[in-house]
Amino acid sequence: MRVQLFATCLGDLLFPDAVADAEALLRAAGCEVEFPRGQTCCGQPAFNAGHRRASDRLARSFARAFDPDVPIVAPSGSCTSMVAHHMTAHFDVRELSSLLDELGAEPPARNDGLRLAYHSSCHMLRDLGIDEAPRRLLERTGAELVPLQRPDLCCGFGGTFSVRHPEVSVAMADDKLADGARADALVTADPGCLMHLRARAARTGAVRVVHLATALARGAA
């Protein structure tokens, strides 16, 4: 299967290793992975803040970068949702873990004996309805999944929300991190949640937060 990898801006700029892990997983699952070099960002930050002219500009740029006839894969629930639901052009876009699960991927057993908690990112869960695939994949790597009390609760990022309401945003991150404290690592499939939770955990010394692609390809330890 030929796929176009959409690294997403956060993936490209902050988490290149997680994107490389996503690419490795796709190749191992039998995909031929292309990386369209014209890609930048899906425009979601502007879209969610109400700036539609700005997000339209990014959507046009996205449409120039990607071939509409080849499936697109993104290691991000929220960017997948943006491309799938909020662009006028139609793309066959897939979130990484749902495609891997569908392809019957068998990621290496790098999490044997590890207790991992999975955070169901909001767009992933409620916009895309993907919740079981990442868990199934993690279990295939030997991890024991520790249930969160509130897996569906938002981590508090919310794009510009995180700087418009910093106090509430941080308090929400603390709740999520505390909920995952019993695990060896908290796993998320969304670079936005990853950035936010890690940034807070760096200040408080809370649980490790790992991107799903990394946890699957190289283990979450």
Place this chain on the structure above:
Amino acid sequence: MSFPVLDEHRLQATEAATLRLLTARTEAWTRLDDVEALRERAHSIRMAAIDDLDGHLDRFIAALKAAGGTAHVCATAEEARATVVRLCAGAKLAAKSKSMLSEEIELNAALEAAGVEVVETDLGEYILQLAGEHPVHIIAPAIEKTAGDVAELLSAVEGVRVEPELKALAQAARRQLRRVFERADVGITGANFAVCDTGSICLVTNEGNGGLVTSLPRVHVALLGMERLVPTLDDLAVLLQLLARSGTGQTLTTYTRLLTGPRRAGEEDGPDELHVVIVDNGRTGLLRGRYREMLACIRCGACLNVCPVYRKSGGGAYGPVYSGPMGAVLVPLLRGLEREPGLPHASSLCGACTAACPVKIPLHELLLDLRRDLVGEGIAPRSERLAFTLWSLLWSRPLLYRLSTAFARLGGPLGALAGPGRTWAAGRALPVLARRRYRDGR
């Protein structure tokens, strides 16, 4: 203005109570045969009334008149206040049952200015009245108060110490409120729904005070939001299946009252006069266009209980009346976006509200649309528009994206000095741009 987090005392009370309510709702929903089908049906019942609001209003008013009641249609909050004040002329004491609409039109202050003493008889509202505070939750107005807080307030009225224990508190409140019911000249309530076929108003309560307010005083004034109409009793039954389940997890509230006209000849209970004050106050302005779905709201409070922002910041942060996701959508629509530009941003857009709404209002999508309008109508700050325009001009061109992110890496730590970076860095480490972008390694 950014929302603060509640102080520890109020935060604990709010988080515990909302968690209890949202857990009860999810459990109650799973006990329904097909909750999705029921939500769809409830949505279409509400939208049918909104699609032909005038027709439904005419039918309700005619049926109400036939049952012996009187309708007063008021375009504005001011008109509604004046109408209730006129209906209370000569009265000394009004006993009130819970009504968020009365908060919306700021009724109590108007009545008191006209010399009518007003006593809230819903336990939560009574507690807040004693504390001199506004409701912070549409169905559990005193959600931030603990038993200890309530004991203190009731003790002050009793003159002796009331134990912070549920039975003692309820008994003290009951003693205090009985004196009000006995003396009240007017009973004022809200109305959860009005049934067009029969002219009935429906009131759901858990305390029984609503029954005393609507039967003991000589005059009953019911405040009805103009959109809260349902065509038939069968339709009402559908909505009632969802209302209590979504609000408190109950199958039905303890009391569900259908009041059809005032007391008739030969009947023992009920008021001599029933007046239904039907309030528009901005609602008909939403009838056409994207936001009409907000009129479907049945005020169950489910979206407040699941909202992580509400649970941290409390209802007061949103303003004095409606709060949580439904308030963040409704208040700007009723009062004008230019007066409430902050509310559409009081959400992380997590969508938990939309998933919890029993009548399927796409709350977080409406918030997105309101944000679009903030920009489209020129209400969003010029600096913000400029920043997004510049950003999109750079990032819509791959070369400029590469250049700008290379520069950003050099200046990275400076981001903590001002603007959003500084706000972010107050509680979080600034994200560090990778030395090699993914694209550089490819």
